[in-house]
Amino acid sequence: MTMDQYYLLGRSGLRVSRLALGTMNFGTGGFHAAYGKTAEEAAPIFHRYLEAGGNLIDTADFYTAGESETILGDLIAAAKVRDRVVLSTKYTYSVDPGDPNAGGNGRKHMIRALEASLRRLRTDHIDLFLLHTWDRITPVEEVMRTFDDLARAGKIRHAGLSDVPAWYAARAQTYAEAHALEPVVSLQLPYSLVHRGIELEHVAMGQQLGLGITAWSPLAGGLLSGKYHATDQGLGGEGRLSGAGGLGRTMTEHDRRVLEALESVAGELGVTMAQVALNWTATQPGIASAIAGASSVRQLDANLAALDFELPAELRARLDEASAVPVPQVYQMFAPGYQNWLINPGAKVGDKPAGYAPAVLNWVDGAEG
Structure with a gap:
């Protein structure tokens, strides 16, 4: 440590x-x-x-x-x-x-x-x-x-x-x-x-x-401290966020997906x-x-x-998928997948120079990127 x-x-x-x-x-x-x-x-x-x-x-x-x-x-x-x-x-x-x-x-x-x-x-x-x-x-x-x-x-x-x-x-x-x-x-x-x-x-x-x-x-x-978990009633666990909308927070479907994936990954890694x-x-x-x-x-x-x-990598991908959120349309218009399809159809993209940082947009609901 x-x-x-x-x-x-x-x-x-x-x-x-x-x-x-x-x-x-x-x-x-x-x-x-x-x-x-x-x-x-x-x-x-x-x-x-x-x-x-x-x-x-x-x-x-x-x-x-x-x-x-x-x-x-x-x-x-x-x-x-x-x-x-x-x-x-x-x-x-x-x-x-x-x-x-x-x-x-x-x-x-x-x-x-x-x-x-x-x-x-x-x-x-x-x-x-x-x-x-x-x-x-x-x-x-x-x-x-x-x-x-x-x-x-x-x-x-x-x-x-x-x-x-x-x-x-x-x-x-x-x-x-x-x-x-x-x-x-x-x-x-x-x-x-x-x-x-x-x-x-x-x-x-x-x-x-x-x-x-x-x-x-x-x-x-x-929320991600390990004190909380997803339940049928919403946010379970003992802490200032739980209870009847603890501190004004309500459980969303996105929260549920993230907590379930996080608990799964932590269990596999033993942390x-x-x-x-x-x-x-x-x-x-x-x-x-x-x-x-x-x-x-x-x-x-x-x-x-x-x-x-x-x-x-496979566990990070699981977390990325669970935590992905819909991308507003304006960002979809210049996302890599969309550009390859519309601007450079059929073109093969080679390796990027050293130090290149890939885009980190995530796609959901079956969209491609």
């Missing part, structure tokens, strides 16, 4: 571990208080992650109302590992409801948020500073020029985006390239066996433009459902790192063990 392989993050020289430590539950304040951990409870999780060779730590100013950053700052300082860790934090959400400029992606709030994060994290720079969520208002040019200013000032080492449309990320990167600004090297997005929407555009965009994807919620909010789900996400095309939190050292060790095996 060690991480001894590191991967370049996007088109950068920054090396990160395949599993990142999510710290949304470090702290007991704010929106995440219901399942937060005190500093004393978080410490052993933090230290075990470092002992295992992990180096990418993900937080945000919004997590537990800033407590996550404060706890991390204290832990990193006490362990004297600031240079070793790749520290990632995010900004966007409001820190003062009465101030219209205390939230969003604008220059004023970005600089204010970064300075506050630096104080809480007890450091003079952030290794990876991300826009947390697209605010639908701020011009992308303003965001990229501010990232560039902060990088030139030495306050951030790399810039990234989280939860933005693919066109927005593409616009940001091409604008930075055209004006010799600090590029974006990372794109943080939700991705799991039950949420594969980013495969339609984000994955290929990231591969083409040099953005390494860090996948959050690889266990789909706990847990969570480990299979984590392994699948972490080893998908374009994914630089999967972000996984932990409520205990035991759970962290189980997560780390997800890297100790390989998914055989």
Whole structure:
């Protein structure tokens, strides 16, 4: 259960571990208080992650109302590992409801948020500073020029985006390239066996433009943790998602197919459902790192063990088939199978150059691709 392989993050020289430590539950304040951990409870999780060779730590100013950053700052300082860790934090959400400029992606709030994060994290720079969520208002040019200013000032080492449309990320990167600004090297997005929407555009965009994807919620909010299974009544198991539409979630036919396939594959490999789900996400095309939190050292060790095996091709195919979703028609029009049939009928396609990443669209309902 060690991480001894590191991967370049996007088109950068920054090396990160395949599993990142999510710290949304470090702290007991704010929106995440219901399942937060005190500093004393978080410490052993933090230290075990470092002992295992992990180096990418993900937080945000919004997590537990800033407590996550404060706890991390204290832990990193006490362990004297600031240079070793790749520290990632995010900004966007409001820190003062009465101030219209205390939230969003604008220059004023970005600089204010970064300075506050630096104080809480007890450091003079952030290794990876991300826009947390697209605010639908701020011009992308303003965001990229501010990232560039902060990088030139030495306050951030790399810039990234989280939860933005693919066109927005593409616009940001091409604008930075055209004006010799600090590029974006990372794109943080939700991705799991039950949420594969980013495969339609984000994955290929990231591969083409040099953005390494860090996948959050690889266990789909706990649905793929192994606590739950499909039943005739819906979602069975003991956890916060089960019960009468637990946390507002209802079992879909897609969920059922995924859970049944996941349970089957885990049984054949002799590992847990969570480990299979984590392994699948972490080893998908374009994914630089999967972000996984932990409520205990035991759970962290189980997560780390997800890297100790390989998914055989036939079992991965079973998971891919079960988790496939219908592709919107516009994407079908330029999918490889359709193009071979209509544009190059009868043509034989040779081997692709080394490093070519195949399309990852999945077809369902008998369509061909």
